[in-house]
Amino acid sequence: MKKILFALLIGVFLVSNCYAAAPSRTYSYVSGQTIDPDEVTTNENNIFTYLQNGVDTYVAGSVDNADVSNSAAIALSKLASTPYANVDMGRFVIDTATATGTQSVTGVGFQPVFVIFIAAEPASDEVSWGYDTSSLRDCIGRDGANYFWNGENHSIQAREDSTTDAYSGKVNSFDSDGFTIGWTKTGTPTGNLSVMFLAIG
Amino acid sequence: MRIVIAISLVLLTTVSYAAQKAYYDPATNKHIVDVSGKKPKADIEREFGLSAPQEVTLNAGEGTRVVNGTLTKYNIVQEAKDKAAADKKQKKDKIEAANSVDELKKLLKDMIDGKL
Numbered sequence: 061m062k063k064i065l066f067a068l069l070i071g072v073f074l075v076s077n078c079y080a081a082a083p084s085r086t087y088s089y090v091s092g093q094t095i096d097p098d099e100v101t102t103n104e105n106n107i108f109t110y111l112q113n114g115v116d117t118y119v120a121g122s123v124d125n126a127d128v129s130n131s132a133a134i135a136l137s138k139l140a141s142t143p144y145a146n147v148d149m150g151r152f153v154i155d156t157a158t159a160t161g162t163q164s165v166t167g168v169g170f171q172p173v174f175v176i177f178i179a180a181e182p183a184s185d186e187v188s189w190g191y192d193t194s195s196l197r198d199c200i201g202r203d204g205a206n207y208f209w210n211g212e213n214h215s216i217q218a219r220e221d222s223t224t225d226a227y228s229g230k231v232n233s234f235d236s237d238g239f240t241i242g243w244t245k246t247g248t249p250t251g252n253l254s255v256m257f258l259a260i261g
Numbered sequence: 262m263r264i265v266i267a268i269s270l271v272l273l274t275t276v277s278y279a280a281q282k283a284y285y286d287p288a289t290n291k292h293i294v295d296v297s298g299k300k301p302k303a304d305i306e307r308e309f310g311l312s313a314p315q316e317v318t319l320n321a322g323e324g325t326r327v328v329n330g331t332l333t334k335y336n337i338v339q340e341a342k343d344k345a346a347a348d349k350k351q352k353k354d355k356i357e358a359a360n361s362v363d364e365l366k367k368l369l370k371d372m373i374d375g376k377l
Contacts (some may be wrong), residue, residue, distance in 0.1 A: 150296035152281070153324025153337055161290055164309060167281075167297030182341030183348070205374055221376060237308065238296070251344070252324055252337045 082117055083110040146170040146261045156181070156218050156227035156249040163229075165257070166238040172261035175231060175239060177216045181251040190215035192231040194239075216241070218253045225249045234261070283325040284314040285332040292325075352377055 083106040087099035128134070148168045173193065180187045185206045190199025192215035200210040205221030216229035225247035232242040239259070284293040284305055291309055302316055315332040317325055322338045352368075355377065359365045371377040 148296075150281075152294045152296060155324060155326040155335075158292075158326060161292065163292040163294065165294050165296055166305065166308060167295040167300055169297065182337060183344040205376070221374070235308075237300075252335075252340060254324075254337060 081110075083107045144173070144260050146172075147258070148172075149256070149258045151254060151256045154227070154229075154243065154253050154255065156245070156251050156253050158243065158245070160243060160245045162232060162240050162242055164235065164238065164240045166235065168238040168259050168261075170259075170261045171236050172234050172239055172259035174260045175215070176258040177229075177255055178257075179216045179218065179253055179255040181218050181253050184251055186218045186220070186251065186253075188217045188219075190217075194231045194234055197230055214244075216253075216255060218249060218251065220247070220249050223247060227253060229255075281319040283317045283319055283332060283334070284309075284311070285325070285327055286311045286314040287330055288312070 086102045086106060087096075089095055089099075146169065148170070150165075150168070152163075152165055154163060175192050177188070177190045177192065177199070179190075179201075184204050185202055186204050188199050188201030190201075191197060197213065197215040198211060199215050199217055200208070201217055201219065202208055203219040203221050207221075209217075209219060212228070214228040214230045217226055218228075219226040227249045228244045228246065229241045232240045280298045282295040282298050282300075282305075284295070284302075285291070286293075286309070289311065291311065291314070293305060293309060293314070295305065298318075302314075306312065306314065317332050317334050319325065319334060322336055323334050324337050325332050325334050327333070352372070355368055356365070359368060368377060
């Protein structure tokens, strides 16, 4: 009984290796030698068996975008690396009376490449919506007098009413576990800015 | 059974809200927020190159500011309520103190412009 089991295991091992590995010739031919049909058949079978079981290797660069059907619907889990697989969200607060400086947000769990911000100051009309890649950024918002504004190279901003008083933020750097915001205080803004973020990386 | 329910509720509460931690280093003026609330202080010190940062644990709706060099937490909701009440009182006081139609017109204009 043990011998039979051992033989079966060896058989399975050999078969799986033969089918998984790329084919190779069993017999080689030398100039002037008579070719044995059985040897040719054996060599052919090596190739046929390999092809019938599915090719498992491709020459590097031999498969490009044009070879993949638009409707291929390849599952994300089948890709070697999943782009932007990490998402985290959270909230933090900054007092807009704080002097110009930096604020690091950590504990995100990965290094982001893109962050979306939604910021609002309670007990005022000051809100902003923005995004930041640390090199590209923009935001739009509403100031304390309910007027719309946009831009100015920041992704977060609390702008007071009818004045130049504002507290503006942008991502200075994406760090290993979060990001660092550079805050700029212009004039004498007041109020606590609550910032929600959605980080992708 | 009650014990199981009680333990489950405690676990659920713990999972659903993790208190944030805020750090401030007076030497470098670095402000840091750990939004996960799970990182040991030693990790924060190593990550940002700090030696002895001040640490505050934040509950929901709380923020921090530096007062006289000390990291101090405040309740953003309560401060918002206080500010709204103060603004309302300021408007009421100014309206009651107005002695002429022109003054009332000016107050209305300031309100429309968001200055009051």
